[in-house]
Amino acid sequence: xxxxxxxxxxxxxxGLSIIYASWLCIQADKNPHKTNPFILQFIPGFFTTLGIFxxxxxxxxxxxxxxxxxIEREY
Numbered sequence: 001x002x003x004x005x006x007x008x009x010x011x012x013x014x015g016l017s018i019i020y021a022s023w024l025c026i027q028a029d030k031n032p033h034k035t036n037p038f039i040l041q042f043i044p045g046f047f048t049t050l051g052i053f054x055x056x057x058x059x060x061x062x063x064x065x066x067x068x069x070x071i072e073r074e075y
Contacts (some may be wrong), residue, residue: 006061017047017050024040028040
C-alpha cells in the first residue's frame with residue numbers, strides 16, 4: 001500500500017470519527033433521554049486513544065523511511 005493511500009485511510013478514519021462524535025453530541029443535546037450516557041463518557045477517551053495511536057503511527061512511518069547513513073538527504 002502506498003504512503004498516499006495510507007494517509008487517506010488515516011485521515012478518513014479521523015474525519016469520520018469527529019463527524020460521528022459531533023453528531024452524537026448534537027443528538028444527545030436534542031434528546032437527552034434517548035442517549036446512552038456511556039457513549040458521551042466514551043468520546044473523550046476515544047479521541048485521546050486515537051491521538052496517541054496516530055502519533056506513534058506517524059513516528060513509525062517516518063522511521064520506516066529514515067536512512068541513518070544519509071542524514072543530509074532532504075525529503
